[in-house]
Amino acid sequence: MDIATTPNAVQNFINGRFKTSTAEKLDVISPLTGSTISAVPLSTATDLDEAVKAAKNAFKTWSALTLKERTQYLFRYRNLLIRDRDALTELVHLENGKTLDEARAEVDKSIELCEFACSMPQMVSYEVQEVSKGVECRIERKPIGVVASITPFNFPNMVPNWTIPNALVLGNCMILKPSEIVPLSAIRLAELLKEAGVPDGVFNVVNGGREIVEAICDHPDIQAVSFVGSTKVAKIVYQRATANLKRCLALGGAKNHLIVMPDAQLEMTASNVVASMSGCAGQRCMAAAVMIGVDRVQPIIDRMCEVARAIRPGHELGAVISAEAKKRIEAYITEAEQAGAKVLVDGRNATVPDKEGGFYVGPTIVDYVTPDMRIAQEEVFGPVISIIRAKNLDEAIAIENASPYGNAASVFTENGGFAKEVMERASAGMIGVNIGVPVPREPFPFGGWNDSKFGVCDITGKSSIEFWTQNKKTSVKWNPEAHTNWMS
Numbered sequence: 001m002d003i004a005t006t007p008n009a010v011q012n013f014i015n016g017r018f019k020t021s022t023a024e025k026l027d028v029i030s031p032l033t034g035s036t037i038s039a040v041p042l043s044t045a046t047d048l049d050e051a052v053k054a055a056k057n058a059f060k061t062w063s064a065l066t067l068k069e070r071t072q073y074l075f076r077y078r079n080l081l082i083r084d085r086d087a088l089t090e091l092v093h094l095e096n097g098k099t100l101d102e103a104r105a106e107v108d109k110s111i112e113l114c115e116f117a118c119s120m121p122q123m124v125s126y127e128v129q130e131v132s133k134g135v136e137c138r139i140e141r142k143p144i145g146v147v148a149s150i151t152p153f154n155f156p157n158m159v160p161n162w163t164i165p166n167a168l169v170l171g172n173c174m175i176l177k178p179s180e181i182v183p184l185s186a187i188r189l190a191e192l193l194k195e196a197g198v199p200d201g202v203f204n205v206v207n208g209g210r211e212i213v214e215a216i217c218d219h220p221d222i223q224a225v226s227f228v229g230s231t232k233v234a235k236i237v238y239q240r241a242t243a244n245l246k247r248c249l250a251l252g253g254a255k256n257h258l259i260v261m262p263d264a265q266l267e268m269t270a271s272n273v274v275a276s277m278s279g280c281a282g283q284r285c286m287a288a289a290v291m292i293g294v295d296r297v298q299p300i301i302d303r304m305c306e307v308a309r310a311i312r313p314g315h316e317l318g319a320v321i322s323a324e325a326k327k328r329i330e331a332y333i334t335e336a337e338q339a340g341a342k343v344l345v346d347g348r349n350a351t352v353p354d355k356e357g358g359f360y361v362g363p364t365i366v367d368y369v370t371p372d373m374r375i376a377q378e379e380v381f382g383p384v385i386s387i388i389r390a391k392n393l394d395e396a397i398a399i400e401n402a403s404p405y406g407n408a409a410s411v412f413t414e415n416g417g418f419a420k421e422v423m424e425r426a427s428a429g430m431i432g433v434n435i436g437v438p439v440p441r442e443p444f445p446f447g448g449w450n451d452s453k454f455g456v457c458d459i460t461g462k463s464s465i466e467f468w469t470q471n472k473k474t475s476v477k478w479n480p481e482a483h484t485n486w487m488s
């Protein structure tokens, strides 16, 4: 695909056209090989302003279309995602480093997200009631205006599609600011939206890093900001956007705990836990980071080690995003080992033949981790699971709930009573029972609790409708002869 292999190819997409920014550029590096595949402009507030002006102008006609009319564009976009499924998969693989199967699953999820947006006319209808004789009150959901979506590196295709279809179909115009580490998929999405006939200015991409994020938070004509990334930056964005009186939904990092009870089904649990911690090289905000083994779970840990050892970096396991990420992940493992933890499966110093420049860490299982260790507390974001031993379920839930994060928590058990305890008491937004990656699928919404999310609403599903619209409340009387009361 040309866009991915031509150096200096990434441009901004403003008002339906590619636009070269004069800003300084950053190399885009493929984690698969460590080689430079493109360059991305670190755009400035001036570039953003041009995009916001285009979006504001487009909003007048886009928001005036009916919901059913806007949905037609999303149907076409969804069909183009299906047509280009293989090429989009290759692009995610190339720029992010995840395996082709994982990249394909990401594109498939984008298609599902679009299908949800296409069903919006079935879900969003107005409410009308005769509240007094002859007087009607109605509620309509209206778009909010120009909105921005700021996305992370780990899902270059899917996370932008968490917001694009729903925000657009509900009548908003968008500025997407993709991660500067993986800008290629976003540009391709812009091309597909244009091919789907989405009018100029409705969807814009402005590339860059911190400067452009700050400019988004400050821009007076952006009404809402959606952010997905680390907790550190989520807090900055939430504080800055809301201080500028915008609505903001900022999803942050995670430290997901899986509680494994001794009665858990051995084979399913071992394979699910390993898949959760190693899938997408552990760079999922829903990845298992800590397994809390309750009482006698040694057979399950032994089987996990066998499953993990069979996973080959560069084949079933993709690369981590950068050389710095590899160094950081390996440092967490070494520090835990030095503090007394036992590395049962060691993924440090992994290399892949013919891809020696790539950034690979093998699946790693670290046992006898204690809750005070950094590896147990901080987001490692690599294919690493820490095992903490607990005497009983109460202790396990207390360890889980001591984490400041709250994205996901799971329990593996055959016992409904244990499962119910975790479902009720775990302080996390998404709970799994015998599921290692408990991502809710459409129409159920995605979003964590605590330091994993700032702001109300969730980012997908029905909950996102609230975020992307505002209610207009109208009271109407057409019949002056009607019986009067205090309202009429």
Ligand code: NAD
Pocket (backbone or CB within 6 Å): 150, 151, 152, 153, 154, 159, 177, 178, 179, 180, 208, 209, 210, 211, 213, 214, 228, 229, 230, 231, 233, 234, 236, 251, 252, 253, 254, 284, 285, 379, 381, 407, 448, 452
């Ligand atoms: P990140 O926070 O470094 O970057 C996210 C976005 O913020 C990028 O577009 C980046 O350009 C911008 N940014 C980075 N530093 C900034 C700064 N100082 N000021 C303003 N903007 C800045 O996150 P990442 O490394 O790209 O992604 C990984 C993180 O995202 C992990 O913490 C992961 O858990 C989290 N994540 C969370 C979810 C969720 O649903 N909660 C989903 C995906 C990823």
